[in-house]
Amino acid sequence: EIVLTQSPATLSLSPGERATLSCRASQSVSNYLAWYQQKPGQAPRVLIYDASNRATDIPARFSGSGSGTDFTLTISSLEPEDFALYYCQQRYNWPITFGQGTRLEIK
Amino acid sequence: QVQLVESGGGVVQPGGSLRLSCAASGFTFSRCGMHWVRQAPGKGLEWVTTIWSDGSNQKYADSVRGRFTISRDTSRNTLYLQMNSLRPEDTAVYYCAKQGQPGINWFDPWGQGTLVTVSS
Numbered sequence: 284e285i286v287l288t289q290s291p292a293t294l295s296l297s298p299g300e301r302a303t304l305s306c307r308a309s310q311s312v313s314n315y316l317a318w319y320q321q322k323p324g325q326a327p328r329v330l331i332y333d334a335s336n337r338a339t340d341i342p343a344r345f346s347g348s349g350s351g352t353d354f355t356l357t358i359s360s361l362e363p364e365d366f367a368l369y370y371c372q373q374r375y376n377w378p379i380t381f382g383q384g385t386r387l388e389i390k
Numbered sequence: 391q392v393q394l395v396e397s398g399g400g401v402v403q404p405g406g407s408l409r410l411s412c413a414a415s416g417f418t419f420s421r422c423g424m425h426w427v428r429q430a431p432g433k434g435l436e437w438v439t440t441i442w443s444d445g446s447n448q449k450y451a452d453s454v455r456g457r458f459t460i461s462r463d464t465s466r467n468t469l470y471l472q473m474n475s476l477r478p479e480d481t482a483v484y485y486c487a488k489q490g491q492p493g494i495n496w497f498d499p500w501g502q503g504t505l506v507t508v509s510s
Contacts, residue, residue, distance in 0.1 A: 317496040319435075326500035327435065332490055338498060370435055374495040378451050379425075379437040 285309055287371050287382035295390040302358040304385045306371035311351045315375040318347055318356045321368045330369075331356060363389075392416040392499055394486050399504030406476050406508070412469040412486030412501055419467040420444070423489040425497060426460060426471050428482035438484070439471070443492065454480075476508045 286309040296302055306316065314334040319327040329338045331347035334354060344359040358365055366389050371382040398410040412424070426438040439460040440449045448460050459472040469486050483505050487497035 317490075319497070321435075326485055326503055327497070328500065329490060329496060329498040332494075332496045332498075338490075372435075372437075372496065377449050379440070379495060381435040381437065384434045 284378055285312060285373050285376050285380050287373060287380055289369075289371060289382035289385045291385060292383075293386045293388060295388050296361055297390045298361050298363055300361050302356075302361055302365070302387060304356040304358075304369055304387070306349075306354040306356070306382050308352045308354075308373060312373040312375035314350045315373055316347075316349070316354050317372045317374070318345075319370045319372065320365075321370065323367075327370065358387075361387075392488065394488065394499060394501035396484065396486055396501045396504040399484065399506045401507045401509060402476055403510050404476060404478060404508055407472070407474045408476065408506060410471040410473070410484055410486075410504060410506070412471075414467045414469065414486075414488070417488065419462075420464045421492050423493065423495065424460075424462060424469045425487045425489070425495070426469075427485045427487055427497065427500070428480075429485070429503075430479075430482045433482075436482075440495065441469070443489075473506070476506075478508050480506060481508045482506060 288307045290305045318331040321327040335347045393415045395413045425440045441460045457475045461470045483503040485503045487500045490496040490498040
């Protein structure tokens with residue numbers, strides 16, 4: 284099983300700042316990594332798929348990068364609605380696995 | 391637009407059974423693989439199971455293999471999850487999700503979820 288480790292567990296920033304979230308895989312997942320955002324009481328929604336492709340209707344301030352074992356989700360300038368939980372997910376191998384999540388909170 | 395609506399959750403005793411449904415609309419159901427993903431209270435996301443678009447293959451997490459069965463009815467545009475021998479650790483919100491693109495296993499979109507509580 285591929286283990287995804289996200290860091291930091293919690294990130295405290297202010298609106299307008301840049302956020303950098305990390306996801307590290309226990310073995311290479313090529314570029315088969317997605318990022319999701321989840322707000323309280325809501326289902327997750329995909330932000331980025333295959334490491335760097337923005338999903339439909341996702342604002343340009345969200346970007347993804349990386350390949351192999353190290354991946355980054357960057358939010359260029361935080362909006363109030365961006366404070367939420369973020370998960371990475373790999374589809375390179377079965378079982379599909381998720382990271383444990385990064386909580387992005389308002390400082 | 392694509393819509394997924396889960397139903398069938400509830401409270402069940404340990405060892406009991408429950409069947410979840412996911413009604414799909416707004417896309418060609420027969421062309422897309424489908425998934426179930428769960429989230430225990432206050433915890434992260436856990437993939438549970440996947441079924442191929444034609445129903446020919448299924449994959450399961452080790453934690454549910456042999457107890458849960460995923461299936462689909464194309465005539466009804468509905469995905470199912472039969473859950474048997476339920477355990478307290480199966481307590482979670484269960485989400486159905488569509489393959490992001492045919493044959494490619496990311497999840498988009500997700501349903502609103504249905505809560506399953508296993509407790510005596």
